[in-house]
Amino acid sequence: YRVSSNSSRLGVRGSESLGRGLTAIFQMESNVNADTGGGILASRETFIGLQGGWGTAKIGIFLAPYDDLHPVFGNTPTLNTSILSTASLWANGTQSKENGGFDARVGNSLRYDSPNVAGFTGSVQFSTRDASAGQGGLPFGSNAEEKRHANIFGASGFYRNGPVVVAVGYEQNNKLRGAQLDDRALAVAGSYNFGVVKVGGVYERLDYDTPSGSLKRDFYGVSATVPLGPGEFFAFYGRAEDGEGGAANGTRIGSASGGVTKGADTSADQWSLSYTYPLSKRTLTYVGYHRINNDRNANYSFNINTYPVVNGGNPSGFVGGIVHFF
Secondary structure: OOOOOOOOEEEEEEEEEEEOOEEEEEEEEEEEEOOOOEEEOOOOOEEEEEEEOOEEEEEEEEEOHHHHHHHHHOOOOOOOOHHHOOOOOHHHOOOOHHHOOOOOEEEEEEEEEOOOEOOEEEEEEEEEOOOOOOOOOOOOOOHHHHHOOOEEEEEEEEEEEOOEEEEEEEEEEEOOOOOOOEEEEEEEEEEEEOOOOEEEEEEEEEEEEEOOEEEEEEEEEEEEEEEEOOEEEEEEEEEEOOEEOOOOOOOEEOOOOOOEEEOOOOOEEEEEEEEEEEOOOOEEEEEEEEEEEEOOOOOOOOOOOOOOOOOOOOOEEEEEEEEEOO
16 A cells, blocks of 8 residues: 655746747746655756747756657546556656666757647757756766767657647667667557547557667557546556567566566566546546556566566556646
């Protein structure tokens, strides 16, 4: 049994018109641990930038374009994370960038988001992994990364037209895990809203350099969001296939619990079910169930509020919560 603040946050943001269609923008967002009273200032989406008819450019710490694909197929409509996060398997989501993950905020980042042109938008981002001081393990970089010129590049493209959303994302993390070791992720996602149900799907391939050769892993998932009474029912299924490639059997990208492993019987399945009920325009409550079935040589865990899992373990849990926006 656990009590968790999940994705609670507090922030300020604003803008200033500079004339001639140019606007200055800023945001500072901090995580808030309402259950323990903790939190780190400016630990979430924090940036300053310029915005105009040509698009938006900003500098700071924020999620990469690759992560923009996540809401297309997952994590909705609970508007929170908790153990229900659909990134338990996708993007090697339990891991930091230094451990081969692709679902984390990136410090020291420059990002450009294009304007909408006939339904098409695009984003590119670059991060220098220099040794800026950080708190609580925030992903600003380290001296070791700085010396080997580690960096992160990401890009995404979207097409939106009425009920249709199609997106592609790519990210390359260069030399974060070590010299000459690069990590790559490519994903395609889409959704269609039929009114009575919104259906989403995603396919992803992760590709890691290792001293003994490449390690690759495929992932795919499907979701359905159904209006039910005043609320919404959400269901998700995802599967991570066995790790394959030229890397030695047993090679792992990630920490002791979770991560991508090369070899037979390293696959996993994930199920997530939830119902979100609005109490008002600003307050909602939700209940849900999440389960991961690991094959005998896999030990994937929850993306949020994770805990150690032995090979072949099947973590599962029920969750109930309340969210208020102000």
